[in-house]
Amino acid sequence: xxxPVRRSVRTVLTYLALFVAIILSLFPLFWLFLTSxxxxxxxxxxxxxxxxxxxxxxxxxxxxxxxFSQYFLNSLIVAxxxxxxxxxxxxxxxxxFARFTFRGxxxxxxxxxxxxxxxxxxxxxxxxxxxxxxxxxDRTPSLIFTYLSFTIPLSIWMMIGFIRDxxxxxxxxxLIDGASRWQVMWKVVFPLVAPGLAATAILCFxxxxxxxLYAVILTGRNAKTVPVAITGFITxxxxxxxxxxxxxxxxxxxxxxxxxxxxxYLVRGLSKGAVxx
Amino acid sequence: xxxxxxxxxMVAVLAYPLSYSFWLSFHEWTxxxxxxxxxxxxxxxxxxxxxxxxxxxxxxxxxxxxVGAITLEFILGMALALLLNVGIRGRGLIRALIxxxxxxxxxxxxxxxxxxxxxxxxxxNWFLSLVGIPPVTWLSSVDMALPSVIIVDVWNxxxxxALILLAGLQTIPDDPxxxxxxxxxxxxxxxxxxxxxxxxxxxxxxxxxxxxxTFRIFDVVFTLTGGGPASATEVVSLYAYRNGxxxxxxxxxxxxxxxxxxxxxxxxxxxFRLIGRSEQIF
Numbered sequence: 001x002x003x004p005v006r007r008s009v010r011t012v013l014t015y016l017a018l019f020v021a022i023i024l025s026l027f028p029l030f031w032l033f034l035t036s037x038x039x040x041x042x043x044x045x046x047x048x049x050x051x052x053x054x055x056x057x058x059x060x061x062x063x064x065x066x067x068f069s070q071y072f073l074n075s076l077i078v079a080x081x082x083x084x085x086x087x088x089x090x091x092x093x094x095x096x097f098a099r100f101t102f103r104g105x106x107x108x109x110x111x112x113x114x115x116x117x118x119x120x121x122x123x124x125x126x127x128x129x130x131x132x133x134x135x136x137x138d139r140t141p142s143l144i145f146t147y148l149s150f151t152i153p154l155s156i157w158m159m160i161g162f163i164r165d166x167x168x169x170x171x172x173x174x175l176i177d178g179a180s181r182w183q184v185m186w187k188v189v190f191p192l193v194a195p196g197l198a199a200t201a202i203l204c205f206x207x208x209x210x211x212x213l214y215a216v217i218l219t220g221r222n223a224k225t226v227p228v229a230i231t232g233f234i235t236x237x238x239x240x241x242x243x244x245x246x247x248x249x250x251x252x253x254x255x256x257x258x259x260x261x262x263x264x265y266l267v268r269g270l271s272k273g274a275v276x277x
Numbered sequence: 278x279x280x281x282x283x284x285x286x287m288v289a290v291l292a293y294p295l296s297y298s299f300w301l302s303f304h305e306w307t308x309x310x311x312x313x314x315x316x317x318x319x320x321x322x323x324x325x326x327x328x329x330x331x332x333x334x335x336x337x338x339x340x341x342x343x344v345g346a347i348t349l350e351f352i353l354g355m356a357l358a359l360l361l362n363v364g365i366r367g368r369g370l371i372r373a374l375i376x377x378x379x380x381x382x383x384x385x386x387x388x389x390x391x392x393x394x395x396x397x398x399x400x401x402n403w404f405l406s407l408v409g410i411p412p413v414t415w416l417s418s419v420d421m422a423l424p425s426v427i428i429v430d431v432w433n434x435x436x437x438x439a440l441i442l443l444a445g446l447q448t449i450p451d452d453p454x455x456x457x458x459x460x461x462x463x464x465x466x467x468x469x470x471x472x473x474x475x476x477x478x479x480x481x482x483x484x485x486x487x488x489x490x491t492f493r494i495f496d497v498v499f500t501l502t503g504g505g506p507a508s509a510t511e512v513v514s515l516y517a518y519r520n521g522x523x524x525x526x527x528x529x530x531x532x533x534x535x536x537x538x539x540x541x542x543x544x545x546x547x548x549f550r551l552i553g554r555s556e557q558i559f
Binding site: 011014015017018021022024025026028029031032035044045046047048085088089090092093095096097108111114115116117118119120121122123124125126127128129130145146148149152153156206209210212213217227228230231234241244245248251252255256258259260263264266 | 278279280282283284286287289290291293294295297298301306356357360361363365369371372373374375376377378380381382383384385386388389390392393395397398400403432436486489492493495496499500514517518521522527530531533534535537538541542545
């Protein structure tokens with residue numbers, strides 16, 4: 001074969017393989033969504049129904065039977081609360097690590113990796129005993145507190161990288177002009193790391209929003225988050241697939257939108273070692 | 278100080294629980310007995326653990342899962358990374374799309390796949406029937422349950438492996454590859470003798486993270502199979518969960534979790550030594 005032809009065949013095959021990879025990646029998510037808008041009589045139709053009059057009955061049922069909107073609110077409160085605390089505290093610490101070296105800073109930076117390594121069960125057993133003894137089981141603040149164990153290290157980790165990218169000279173110039181350290185942080189550094197800060201916040205939000213093990217142990221009827229509530233559609237008699245698909249699609253929607261919006265930073269953070277929580 | 282709030286919170290949510298559960302692993306804490314006191318039992322929890330058939334079974338399941346999932350993820354991930362490494366248009370979009378499974382909520386992943394794995398009416402068996410393959414008892418047979426869990430994990434995290442390997446590939450200079458090409462090496466030879474050795478640190482880093490993460494897997498297995506059928510998919514974190522939060526034997530569960538930590542540290546130590554320069558972890 002002449003070279004140009006061979007090259008274009010290769011290009012076509014490359015795109016074809018990538019196309020298959022994309023289809024395989026997205027199909028399960030697409031299928032879940034399709035099931036959620038199917039009439040219940042067609043959920044398990046064989047051959048599968050691809051075209052049908054879409055319905056919202058599954059979504060209606062999710063909210064009709066049980067306080068599902070309450071669970072959504074819980075998830076939102078926990079995820080937002082965790083994120084707000086984690087990025088505030090984490091960014092301050094990250095600034096210190098990025099700009100100063102002090103005794104133990106190396107060690108402390110290594111410790112940030114600890115929650116990525118230990119099994120979550122190690123943390124939840126003592127916290128469960130603690131919350132039980134002070135009557136804080138099934139309350140959202142307990143969950144927020146627990147989620148800080150992985151969101152603070154994550155935000156320190158990501159923000160160190162972003163702050164290091166800000167040229168020191170900019171800060172030194174501001175310091176010479178008489179600005180205080182705080183002013184330098186607020187007026188020089190933060191505006192420049194704003195995109196990184198947003199990406200970090202979104203990651204903290206996604207991880208808290210998705211979290212299951214801590215939530216299933218620490219919450220009951222009141223503070224239940226959506227991932228825990230979804231598993232409640234598996235009853236002793238039946239698995240309510242329509243409702244699982246509908247509530248699952250609703251949980252996934254913000255995650256997918258956020259993930260797409262920060263994917264550039266995500267790739268960067270991930271290849272630096274911050275892994276799936 | 279700037280790090281004071283972070284430090285205080287980290288002590289409260291990490292250092293305190295970690296030391297408490299270490300303490301607890303040498304004590305007896307059961308729902309029935311804890312009000313009367315938490316007696317010191319020295320190494321009893323650990324001795325019970327090492328003599329317990331169910332613990333070793335869960336370790337076996339975990340290691341089978343780990344080896345199966347990581348092998349497939351690295352083969353497919355490497356292929357994907359090589360495909361993405363040639364200059365193609367739309368790479369950003371493709372990368373974003375294949376990343377979505379990784380960010381998706383684990384509980385939803387588990388339940389969504391459970392629906393697709395359904396024996397009578399699941400979409401996967403229907404696809405198989407189109408090409409003439411008889412239906413597979415995915416989650417309900419002892420033999421197929423673990424492979425089914427592995428497939429879901431491969432779907433879930435191959436893109437993570439691919440992206441780390443891609444980042445590594447992009448740091449490899451073109452010169453040695455070109456030189457090899459001029460000397461008449463085939464694509465495979467160039468890949469095997471040049472790309473792969475240069476990629477070694479990246480591969481080891483990715484391997485370290487995947488080992489740690491597969492060792493700790495919980496959510497997906499919990500929602501997909503709950504550990505069944507007949508404990509065929511009961512990974513070690515499910516075993517710890519069952520003892521801790523169904524039997525409420527928290528001293529014993531703490532001992533399980535510390536046995537897990539010891540094993541993770543051992544593997545991490547070995548891989549750190551292999552990687553050599555530790556800063557490449559980050």
